Amino acid sequence: xxxxxxxxxxxxxxxxxxxxxxxxxxxxxxxxGEVDRPDPATPPEEMRDLAFSIIRVLNRKGExxxxxxxxxxxxxxxxxxxxxxxLRIYDARMMTAQRQGKTxxxxxxxxxxAISCAFQRALRKGDMNFPTYRQAGLLIASGYPLVKMMNQxxxxxxxxxxxxxxxxxxxxxxxxxxxxxxxxxxxxxQAVGWxxxxxxxxxxxxxxxxxxxxxxxxxxxxxALVFASTYKxxxxxxxxxxxxxxxxxQGIARGGxxxxxxxxxxxxxxxxxxxxxxxxxxxxxxxxxxxRARADLGPTIIEFVTYRAGGHSTSDDPSAYRPxxxxxxxxxxxxxxxxxxxxxxxxxxxxxxxxxxxxxIKAEVVAAQKEAEAIGTLHSGRRPTPRDMxxxxxxxxxxxxxxxxHEVGY
Amino acid sequence: xxxxTMIEAIRDAHVVAMEADPDVIVMGEDVGYFGGVFRCTAGxxxxxxxxxxxxxxxxELGIVGxxxxxxxxxxxxxxxxxxxxxxxxxxxxxxxxxxxxxxxxAGEFTCPMVVRMPTGGGIFGAQTxxxxxxxxFTHVAGLKTVVPSTPADAKGLLLAAIAxxxxxxxxxxxxxxNGPYDGxxxxxxxxxxxxxxxxxxxxxxxxxxxxxxxxxxxxxxxLVTYGTMVHVALAAVEEAGIDVEVIDLRTLLPLDLETIxxxxxxxxxxxxxxxxxxxxxYGAELAALIQQDCFYSLEAPILRVAGWDTPYPxxxxxxxxxxxxxxxRALETVMKD
Numbered sequence: 001x002x003x004x005x006x007x008x009x010x011x012x013x014x015x016x017x018x019x020x021x022x023x024x025x026x027x028x029x030x031x032x033g034e035v036d037r038p039d040p041a042t043p044p045e046e047m048r049d050l051a052f053s054i055i056r057v058l059n060r061k062g063e064x065x066x067x068x069x070x071x072x073x074x075x076x077x078x079x080x081x082x083x084x085x086x087l088r089i090y091d092a093r094m095m096t097a098q099r100q101g102k103t104x105x106x107x108x109x110x111x112x113x114a115i116s117c118a119f120q121r122a123l124r125k126g127d128m129n130f131p132t133y134r135q136a137g138l139l140i141a142s143g144y145p146l147v148k149m150m151n152q153x154x155x156x157x158x159x160x161x162x163x164x165x166x167x168x169x170x171x172x173x174x175x176x177x178x179x180x181x182x183x184x185x186x187x188x189x190q191a192v193g194w195x196x197x198x199x200x201x202x203x204x205x206x207x208x209x210x211x212x213x214x215x216x217x218x219x220x221x222x223x224a225l226v227f228a229s230t231y232k233x234x235x236x237x238x239x240x241x242x243x244x245x246x247x248x249x250q251g252i253a254r255g256g257x258x259x260x261x262x263x264x265x266x267x268x269x270x271x272x273x274x275x276x277x278x279x280x281x282x283x284x285x286x287x288x289x290x291x292r293a294r295a296d297l298g299p300t301i302i303e304f305v306t307y308r309a310g311g312h313s314t315s316d317d318p319s320a321y322r323p324x325x326x327x328x329x330x331x332x333x334x335x336x337x338x339x340x341x342x343x344x345x346x347x348x349x350x351x352x353x354x355x356x357x358x359x360x361i362k363a364e365v366v367a368a369q370k371e372a373e374a375i376g377t378l379h380s381g382r383r384p385t386p387r388d389m390x391x392x393x394x395x396x397x398x399x400x401x402x403x404x405x406h407e408v409g410y
Numbered sequence: 411x412x413x414x415t416m417i418e419a420i421r422d423a424h425v426v427a428m429e430a431d432p433d434v435i436v437m438g439e440d441v442g443y444f445g446g447v448f449r450c451t452a453g454x455x456x457x458x459x460x461x462x463x464x465x466x467x468x469x470e471l472g473i474v475g476x477x478x479x480x481x482x483x484x485x486x487x488x489x490x491x492x493x494x495x496x497x498x499x500x501x502x503x504x505x506x507x508x509x510x511x512x513x514x515x516a517g518e519f520t521c522p523m524v525v526r527m528p529t530g531g532g533i534f535g536a537q538t539x540x541x542x543x544x545x546x547f548t549h550v551a552g553l554k555t556v557v558p559s560t561p562a563d564a565k566g567l568l569l570a571a572i573a574x575x576x577x578x579x580x581x582x583x584x585x586x587x588n589g590p591y592d593g594x595x596x597x598x599x600x601x602x603x604x605x606x607x608x609x610x611x612x613x614x615x616x617x618x619x620x621x622x623x624x625x626x627x628x629x630x631x632x633l634v635t636y637g638t639m640v641h642v643a644l645a646a647v648e649e650a651g652i653d654v655e656v657i658d659l660r661t662l663l664p665l666d667l668e669t670i671x672x673x674x675x676x677x678x679x680x681x682x683x684x685x686x687x688x689x690x691x692y693g694a695e696l697a698a699l700i701q702q703d704c705f706y707s708l709e710a711p712i713l714r715v716a717g718w719d720t721p722y723p724x725x726x727x728x729x730x731x732x733x734x735x736x737x738x739r740a741l742e743t744v745m746k747d
Contacts, residue, residue, distance in 0.1 A: 179511060179518065181506060189472050190479035394512070
């Protein structure tokens with residue numbers, strides 16, 4: 001008989017805090033190329049091991065190895081590198097703009113650029129992402145104009161959403177980018193619903209849902225998985241595990257689950273775990289999941305393992321809860337550096353060309369920024385009017401809103 | 411003209427809408443094969459197939475959340491929440507998502523969705539099957555809220571709600587599903603087949619959202635109400651022997667304020683009546699609006715008759731329910747001043 005004991009509350013905590021040396025020895029990382037690539041039609045119960053390993057393609061030497069190495073042509077890879085570089089430079093400019101008081105708030109992608117940039121390249125026009133605030137690479141990789149992104153961040157008169165949303169909550173139907181809510185996890189069941197609609201109409205477009213490790217704890221995540229499991233619509237359920245939910249380490253949301261990907265097993269969904277800092281691995285996993293969706297094989301869960309190298313937002317100071325050097329100690333490295341090394345190893349890129357590309361992209365971003373700032377910023381120039389505040393609450397403005405708008409003088 | 415119960419009228423509205431538009435789909439708990447616990451969707455799955463009328467898991471957030479996604483895609487989901495009391499797990503998806511999608515995307519994404527739910531008491535449903543949460547919806551920018559009081563209105567308003575480009579909350583007073591109810595619980599119930607409002611036009615017609623109906627014209631006072639209470643109001647007026655104008659709002663938001671204020675400015679006296687709890691209820695909004703526009707015509711303070719500020723009880727249902735006696739007392743009070 002087991003001995004009785006008074007219960008004790010188990011509160012998981014990271015073993016390393018500010019002042020300690022970073023230590024990721026507990027993160028088990030397989031060698032690149034080690035994980036099998038099953039046929040996408042394989043039944044989920046036959047590939048459960050994929051939720052407990054990490055699919056990786058790029059090795060330390062920058063070679064693409066193993067069954068997930070998809071043979072992307074170097075032109076596409078160079079474009080991917082440029083996408084990630086553009087996102088990083090754009091982020092840096094906008095972080096500075098926020099510090100200069102040109103907007104209220106900003107959220108950067110530092111260290112996570114490969115995930116959204118590579119994923120988008122696996123989609124087709126017409127597919128719909130339901131993103132969180134840290135997937136702007138989806139827009140960049142789909143060719144959305146930088147100046148429009150900046151107009152949104154500045155809430156100026158060129159802002160496509162008329163100054164109504166916090167910075168970085170973009171929206172572009174044309175680019176397959178669903179309006180960002182700002183509430184966590186709510187987009188997850190919506191993506192499933194969008195995919196159910198596609199299934200009802202026999203439409204081959206697919207939906208991609210995005211969520212962070214922390215907000216998988218929301219009931220929206222679990223409700224979405226129930227519906228995905230029941231109706232099997234063409235949806236890819238992405239989890240970006242960047243280790244930190246503001247100051248809370250991923251163990252609080254994960255609890256007793258081995259991995260976030262493994263959450264899918266209880267719903268009978270195939271689940272992959274992928275090196276999120278490996279452009280090729282992200283692209284290969286995304287492509288595998290799109291193949292399943294487009295063959296009416298149903299949803300796929302993908303956990304992208306990465307590290308949020310920057311703060312949660314401009315309002316956050318990570319040095320208060322984790323060692324400053326943790327980002328550089330992260331064992332999966334930097335996504336831009338890794339793809340750059342690969343391209344140099346392929347012989348299609350060089351340090352010189354990289355430096356040159358950096359300068360070109362920076363010039364492009366600066367030019368877009370000048371264009372956006374010529375329209376205005378949050379506190380200067382041309383801005384949306386109070387009239388815009390009353391539009392689009394409904395398709396047709398009801399009498400009470402007309403009355404209130406008149407009261408404001410518009 | 412065919413006679414229908416409110417259930418049959420709601421079902422008929424579904425059939426008319428689904429025949430006319432292949433993008434109209436129906437989902438909710440038990441709505442498919444079984445046809446809903448109140449039978450409002452009976453036969454739809456058989457007629458239109460499982461892809462257009464299907465059962466969902468018991469997850470209101472999942473139902474509303476996937477509904478938002480379907481509506482954003484371009485379908486017109488007409489979803490059923492089994493009881494309005496069960497709506498709260500889906501409330502965030504309504505308030506933060508459905509209601510704001512058009513606004514936050516500047517019209518790029520919209521949410522043309524109808525969320526039907528049985529509302530109100532009078533059926534011994536106690537606290538989890540009797541609530542009237544309409545004020546929780548009218549308080550939200552971006553939602554329209556409709557409450558019919560007759561089968562004919564239920565069909566016309568539901569067809570208008572389905573055609574509407576924005577999310578509409580459609581509250582069905584469950585006490586009226588099978589017949590009008592005047593609040594006299596001790597008298598035999600009357601079926602819609604024996605009531606003139608049970609006549610429902612065949613085929614397609616709509617009743618515009620945002621237009622109230624003057625149910626009874628009168629000169630001495632105005633009674634503003636909606637849903638089940640329309641029938642309670644009429645009984646109370648007859649019993650009080652006062653010439654009261656009774657207004658059925660039909661739509662709470664957008665509100666037909668013009669019809670209300672024209673009546674109150676004419677009669678100079680007003681009682682606002684609803685079944686939902688009093689404090690911060692929709693009656694407070696009505697009273698505030700009416701006094702603002704009719705202040706110089708008012709002969710007496712506006713009175714509110716509403717459910718008490720308690721959870722909806724079981725054994726004490728008829729003490730809780732604002733029946734004709736309480737309405738009559740309020741009318742007599744406003745007439746005294």
